[in-house]
Structures are given as structure tokens and as C-alpha cells.
Amino acid sequence: MPDSAAESRDPRERILLAAGREFAERGYEPATVRDICTAAGVNVAAVNYYFGDKHRLYIESVKHAHEARLRQVPQPDWAPGTPAAQKLRDFVGSMLDRMLGGDQPPWQVRLMMRELLQPTEACRELVEDYIRPHFGILLGVLNELTGSALPASEVRRLGLSIIGQCFLYRAAGDVVAMLVPGGEIDAYHTPQAIADHVTRFTLAAIGVAEPFARPDVGTVSALESPR
Amino acid sequence: MPDSAAESRDPRERILLAAGREFAERGYEPATVRDICTAAGVNVAAVNYYFGDKHRLYIESVKHAHEARLRQVPQPDWAPGTPAAQKLRDFVGSMLDRMLGGDQPPWQVRLMMRELLQPTEACRELVEDYIRPHFGILLGVLNELTGSALPASEVRRLGLSIIGQCFLYRAAGDVVAMLVPGGEIDAYHTPQAIADHVTRFTLAAIGVAEPFARPDVGTVSALESPR
DNA sequence: GCGGAAATCAAACAAGCGTTTCAATCGATT
DNA sequence: AATCGATTGAAACGCTTGTTTGATTTCCGC
Numbered sequence: 001m002p003d004s005a006a007e008s009r010d011p012r013e014r015i016l017l018a019a020g021r022e023f024a025e026r027g028y029e030p031a032t033v034r035d036i037c038t039a040a041g042v043n044v045a046a047v048n049y050y051f052g053d054k055h056r057l058y059i060e061s062v063k064h065a066h067e068a069r070l071r072q073v074p075q076p077d078w079a080p081g082t083p084a085a086q087k088l089r090d091f092v093g094s095m096l097d098r099m100l101g102g103d104q105p106p107w108q109v110r111l112m113m114r115e116l117l118q119p120t121e122a123c124r125e126l127v128e129d130y131i132r133p134h135f136g137i138l139l140g141v142l143n144e145l146t147g148s149a150l151p152a153s154e155v156r157r158l159g160l161s162i163i164g165q166c167f168l169y170r171a172a173g174d175v176v177a178m179l180v181p182g183g184e185i186d187a188y189h190t191p192q193a194i195a196d197h198v199t200r201f202t203l204a205a206i207g208v209a210e211p212f213a214r215p216d217v218g219t220v221s222a223l224e225s226p227r
Numbered sequence: 228m229p230d231s232a233a234e235s236r237d238p239r240e241r242i243l244l245a246a247g248r249e250f251a252e253r254g255y256e257p258a259t260v261r262d263i264c265t266a267a268g269v270n271v272a273a274v275n276y277y278f279g280d281k282h283r284l285y286i287e288s289v290k291h292a293h294e295a296r297l298r299q300v301p302q303p304d305w306a307p308g309t310p311a312a313q314k315l316r317d318f319v320g321s322m323l324d325r326m327l328g329g330d331q332p333p334w335q336v337r338l339m340m341r342e343l344l345q346p347t348e349a350c351r352e353l354v355e356d357y358i359r360p361h362f363g364i365l366l367g368v369l370n371e372l373t374g375s376a377l378p379a380s381e382v383r384r385l386g387l388s389i390i391g392q393c394f395l396y397r398a399a400g401d402v403v404a405m406l407v408p409g410g411e412i413d414a415y416h417t418p419q420a421i422a423d424h425v426t427r428f429t430l431a432a433i434g435v436a437e438p439f440a441r442p443d444v445g446t447v448s449a450l451e452s453p454r
Numbered sequence: 455g456c457g458g459a460a461a462t463c464a465a466a467c468a469a470g471c472g473t474t475t476c477a478a479t480c481g482a483t484t
Numbered sequence: 485a486a487t488c489g490a491t492t493g494a495a496a497c498g499c500t501t502g503t504t505t506g507a508t509t510t511c512c513g514c
Contacts, residue, residue, distance in 0.1 A: 032471070033473085044472090149440045153411055164393070165392060280502075455514100456513105457512105460511075478492080
């Protein structure tokens with residue numbers, strides 16, 4: 001695992017790692033090739049020697065982080081007969097693990113997150129190779145959960161609702177922390193706690209688990225016919 | 228309404244508007260004071276004359292956009308007796324309207340979004356004055372909906388689930404568009420369509436509306452005892 | 455109409471940026 | 485050991501950045 005501590009011996013690899021971290025932390029334009037080269041322990045000219053220019057280095061570093069992430073987090077592989085609800089919980093849990101990165105330094109995710117929030121050329125490739133397949137798995141689980149009784153567009157919206165709930169904790173995690181009383185924040189930001197909530201919330205909405213509360217039935221009609 | 232077309236006569240105001248747009252579009256460091264001054268139709272020295280330096284201009288422009296947004300989008304004011312489900316729909320709808328900005332140019336929201344995603348000094352103020360009160364209203368509605376039967380931490384999670392669902396369409400709207408087949412995208416990104424889905428999803432999860440599907444009851448227990 | 459503060463302007467400043475240069479060094483091949 | 489391409493290094497390139505200067509213009513109370 002040639003990361004933070006024992007860097008790779010290959011200069012090209014060292015530059016890619018340092019660039020990934022720098023781009024993730026500061027963004028494309030604020031990150032300087034001088035800082036990247038200093039962090040990588042190479043001369044300033046090296047980035048132009050190996051990559052041509054800063055822009056090409058950026059593209060390569062995004063791809064690099066993307067591939068590394070794909071390698072270390074393989075698609076989930078469920079035994080046949082696994083309940084769909086369990087699959088959903090697994091999916092949400094592993095997605096949050098990847099996003100909030102309990103194990104590994106989160107700069108790779110942070111770098112990709114920048115692409116999602118403000119897409120450049122590297123984004124489309126990222127979506128096709130990384131996002132869409134994962135999203136497809138989620139849609140499969142949801143189809144299984146709803147008994148294929150919903151049109152594809154509805155299932156897609158369900159999927160986006162799930163992604164959105166998780167996404168907030170990663171993208172706006174600092175603000176979430178400000179909205180939560182200090183004492184509870186530790187219990188809040190764990191991938192497990194969030195995954196439990198999101199799964200329960202979603203299953204309840206689909207009708208596979210008990211709803212959160214059932215005060216008095218009848219308020220429903222007020223929304224069903226708003227006008 | 229001194230925006231896009233008829234600019235204000237006050238140079239200070241013109242600079243603030245141009246700076247807001249530029250910072251929103253490009254971010255703090257990539258945005259240049261030269262471009263801002265050109266867009267505002269003033270000399271480069273003006274920003275230092277009126278604001279001291281670039282950083283102070285940034286702070287002021289965030290505050291400015293923030294206050295303008297507060298002025299033009301007042302808190303919702305429901306008649307007593309309004310059903311809680313209707314309040315939720317209103318809340319979600321107006322939040323999405325503000326986020327996706329069907330009416331006004333969305334650069335103000337974009338500017339604030341940057342603060343949420345990568346907080347600087349201006350962020351705390353933004354949260355306290357803008358986010359937390361709105362979030363409080365949402366929590367009130369949710370308390371009403373659940374009949375105050377849930378602990379505060381659970382209600383807060385419900386609120387974050389709602390925010391998250393909407394947030395995704397704003398923050399990662401481009402990626403969402405890539406995941407949706409071309410023909411359906413127009414129907415997808417309307418604030419109304421999203422609000423309808425989010426509201427229905429949430430009400431179903433709480434148990435106030437019908438769930439999306441009810442295939443075969445019983446799969447529940449598989450999740451209730453995962454080990 | 456005039457004096458003086460406020461505001462604007464073109465020009466220049468030092469510092470930092472990405473990039474290039476070219477000589478010095480390395481490493482394998484003959 | 486000599487050679488030659490691949491790699492590294494220190495220094496400088498041209499350009500853009502934020503900021504400052506100092507002269508000029510504008511505006512307003514008298």
C-alpha cells in the first residue's frame with residue numbers, strides 16, 4: 001500500500017499521489033505544481049516531463065484515484081437468496097463507508113466529489129465507470145424490494161433519494177455537524193448510524209418496514225387533493 | 228431589482244454584485260479582481276479603495292448575497308390549522324424553488340453552496356442566520372407530523388434526510404442529469420416534480436401516506452435482526 | 455465660480471504562477 | 485571503459501496575480 005508513509009519509488013507514482021492530495025484539498029487552480037512537486041520530493045520540471053502540463057496531470061490524478069478506489073472497494077457480492085432489505089442495508093453501509101472513509105484517507109473521495117460538484121472532462125468517465133454501475137446495483141435492489149411494481153422513473157427517484165441522504169453527510173458534513181448538538185455529533189457521523197437510519201427510512205417509505213410514526217390516519221387526504 | 232440588466236448606480240454595489248457572480252462561478256482563488264472590476268465597469272483600484280483587499284471583498288459579497296436572499300424569500304407563514312402534511316409540501320417546495328431557482332439567477336445560491344461545501348469564515352454566520360432557522364421550521368413541521376412521539380435526535384435525522392434528498396439535485400445536478408435518460412430530464416429537474424416525490428417519500432416513511440409498494444410483508448424481520 | 459475632499463484612472467509594483475531551458479547526472483548497452 | 489538516451493537539477497522565462505501609486509477628474513458646500 002504505497003500511500004502516506006512509504007511512498008512509491010517510481011517518481012511518476014509519487015507525483016500522482018501528491019497531486020491527488022493537493023487537488024483534493026485545495027482544488028485545481030489553487031493547487032500549485034510547486035507544492036505538488038515539493039510534496040512528491042521531485043523537481044518542478046518533473047511534472048512537465050512526465051505529464052506535459054498541469055491540466056493533464058489533473059486528469060491523470062483523477063483517473064488514478066478513481067482506479068485505486070475501484071480496486072480497493074469491489075462491488076458487493078451477495079449470496080443467492082439474500083433478502084433484498086439486507087442488500088439495501090449492505091449497499092447503503094458500504095457506500096457510506098466509502099464516502100466517509102472510516103478506514104482510508106478520504107482524499108480520493110474528496111477529489112472525486114469535486115468532480116461531481118463541478119464537473120470537468122474527467123467527470124463523464126467517472127460517472128460511466130464508477131457511479132452508473134453502482135447506481136444500477138441500487139436500482140436492482142430497489143426493483144427487488146418493490147416487486148418490480150414501479151415504473152423505472154419512480155425507482156430512479158427512490159435511488160436518488162437514498163443517494164441524496166448519504167451524500168449530504170459527505171458534501172456538507174461540516175454544516176451538519178453545526179446543526180447537531182455537540183454531545184451527539186460522535187454518534188451522528190458514524191457510517192453505521194447513518195446507514196441504519198437511511199435504510200430504515202427508505203424501507204419504511206417503500207412499505208417493507210414499519211413507518212417512523214403513525215399519529216392519526218386521515219391527514220393523508222389533505223395532501224392527496226391539495227386544491 | 229438592480230441585478231443582471233440595470234445595474235445599480237452605486238459602484239460599491241456594482242462591485243459586490245459582480246464579485247458575487249464571479250466568486251460563485253469560479254470560486255475564491257480562481258476569480259480575479261480584474262475580471263470582477265471589468266464586469267462591474269470600474270477600475271481595478273476600486274476594489275481596494277472600497278473593500279481593502281480581495282478577501283474582505285469576498286466576505287462582504289457572501290454576506291450581501293445572503294442578505295439579499297433572505298429579503299426576497301421570507302419565511303413561510305401558514306394559516307393556523309394548515310395540515311402538517313401540507314406544510315411539509317410547502318416547505319420542501321419553497322426550498323427547492325430557492326435552490327434550483329426557477330425564477331432568479333442562481334448565483335447567490337451557488338455562492339452559498341460553496342461555503343457549505345468548503346466552509347470559510349463566512350460559513351458559521353450563514354448557518355446561524357440562514358440555515359438553522361429554516362431547519363428549525365422543518366423540525367417543527369416534522370414534530371407536528373409525528374405527533375411529537377420521536378426523540379429530538381430522530382426528528383433531526385428525518386430533517387437531514389429531507390434536506391439531503393433536495394440537496395443532491397442542486398449540488399450534483401449535472402451528475403443526476405447524466406443518470407437520467409435524456410428524454411425524461413426535463414420532467415426530472417423541475418422543483419415541483421422533485422418536491423412531490425420528496426414529500427411523498429417522506430410522508431410514507433413517517434407513516435402519514437401510503438408506502439410506495441407493499442410486495443410481501445415479512446422481509447422485515449430479515450433486517451430487524453441482521454446477525 | 456472656486457476650493458478641497460472624494461472618487462476615478464492609467465500605470466506600475468513585487469510576488470507568485472506554469473512552463474522552459476540546458477547543463478549535470480544516471481544507467482544500461484556495447 | 486566509453487557511449488548515448490533517459491532522467492534530474494537549478495535557474496530563469498514570460499505572464500498573471502493582488503495591490504499600490506500618484507496624477508487627474510468629479511462632485512458639492514460656500
